Amino acid sequence: MKITRTFVLSGVALLALSGCSSAAPEAEPSPSSSKISYTDGLHAKVLSVETANTISVDIDGQTKEVRLLNVVAPTEHNNEFSGSCLIPESTDFLRQKLPEGTEVTLDFDNSRVGSSGYLEAAVYVGDDFINADVVREGFATTTFLSQRDEHYAPVSEAQQEAAREGRGIYSKDVECALPHAIQLHIDRVHQANESDDEDARISSYKAASRFYNTLMSTAKSPNTWIGSIVTLDAVKDQLKELKNALGKNYYDLQGKTEQEKQSEANEPVRPGS
Incomplete structure (x- = not known):
C-alpha cells in the first residue's frame, strides 16, 4: 500500500511539474491596451467626424470617440424646435475644420466622461478652439453641467455672437431655425x-x-x-x-x-x- 501511494503521489507531482514547465509566459500588454492618462494637453489624431460635436480620434494607438465639451449638435433624433436644423451643414463644417489626420490637443473638465457616456473634451488645433468655432458659425448650441464649467464661457460667448449676427440656426432666413x-x-x-x-x-x-x-x-x-x-x-x-x-x-x-x-x-x- 505504501508503494502504491508513493507511486500515485509521485505521478501527481510529475504532472504538476509538467504543467508548470509547459505554461506560456505571461504576455506583455500591447501598446493598444495601455492605459491612457486623460490630462490636459493630450495629443490625438482625427480619424473621422461623426456629427458636428462628435469625432473619432487615435490616442496612442487606441480609437476613441470624443464629444466636444459644452456643445450640442443638431440631430435627426432631437424633437425640440430647430433641434434637427442644418444637420448636414453642421457636420460638413466640422469636417472642413478637422479633416482626417489633423493633429489635435485635448483638454478636459472636472469629469472627462459626460452624461452621454462619451469622452468629452475641449478640442484645439494649435490655438484654435474648435468647440467655440462650431457654435460661433451657428451650427450648434451650448450646454453645461454647471455654469462653472471651465470651458463653458468662451463657447457661450461664441453662441451669443452667432445669434447677434444671425448665423446658421440663429438666422431668420433659415426655415427650420x-x-x-x-x-x-x-x-x-x-x-x-x-x-x-x-x-x-x-x-x-x-x-x-x-x-x-x-x-x-x-x-x-x-x-x-x-x-x-x-x-x-x-x-x-x-x-x-x-x-x-x-x-x-x-x-x-x-x-x-x-x-x-x-x-x-x-x-x-x-x-x-
Missing part, C-alpha cells in the same frame, strides 16, 4: 391687426401667444437645446418684439387677455356667491 419661426408669428400678428376677419385675428393672436408662452417657459432650462437659444440676447429681443406686437391681444397661460381679466375683476359680486 427658431428666429425664423418667431419672425413668422410677428408678421402674422401685424397682418391680423389689419384684417377685418375677427375670427382670423383671434386665431392668429392665440397661436402667437401660445408660441410665446411655450418659448418663455423653456428659458427656465437654459442647458437644454431650445432653452439655450431662448436665453440668447438677440432671441429675447425678438420675443419682446412679438409680445409688443400682440399688445392687448396677448393671451396668457390661462388663455385670457389683459382686457378679459380686467373685465372679470370689475364684475359685481352677486349676493350669496
Whole structure:
C-alpha cells in the first residue's frame, strides 16, 4: 500500500511539474491596451467626424470617440424646435475644420466622461478652439453641467455672437431655425391687426401667444437645446418684439387677455356667491 501511494503521489507531482514547465509566459500588454492618462494637453489624431460635436480620434494607438465639451449638435433624433436644423451643414463644417489626420490637443473638465457616456473634451488645433468655432458659425448650441464649467464661457460667448449676427440656426432666413419661426408669428400678428376677419385675428393672436408662452417657459432650462437659444440676447429681443406686437391681444397661460381679466375683476359680486 505504501508503494502504491508513493507511486500515485509521485505521478501527481510529475504532472504538476509538467504543467508548470509547459505554461506560456505571461504576455506583455500591447501598446493598444495601455492605459491612457486623460490630462490636459493630450495629443490625438482625427480619424473621422461623426456629427458636428462628435469625432473619432487615435490616442496612442487606441480609437476613441470624443464629444466636444459644452456643445450640442443638431440631430435627426432631437424633437425640440430647430433641434434637427442644418444637420448636414453642421457636420460638413466640422469636417472642413478637422479633416482626417489633423493633429489635435485635448483638454478636459472636472469629469472627462459626460452624461452621454462619451469622452468629452475641449478640442484645439494649435490655438484654435474648435468647440467655440462650431457654435460661433451657428451650427450648434451650448450646454453645461454647471455654469462653472471651465470651458463653458468662451463657447457661450461664441453662441451669443452667432445669434447677434444671425448665423446658421440663429438666422431668420433659415426655415427650420427658431428666429425664423418667431419672425413668422410677428408678421402674422401685424397682418391680423389689419384684417377685418375677427375670427382670423383671434386665431392668429392665440397661436402667437401660445408660441410665446411655450418659448418663455423653456428659458427656465437654459442647458437644454431650445432653452439655450431662448436665453440668447438677440432671441429675447425678438420675443419682446412679438409680445409688443400682440399688445392687448396677448393671451396668457390661462388663455385670457389683459382686457378679459380686467373685465372679470370689475364684475359685481352677486349676493350669496
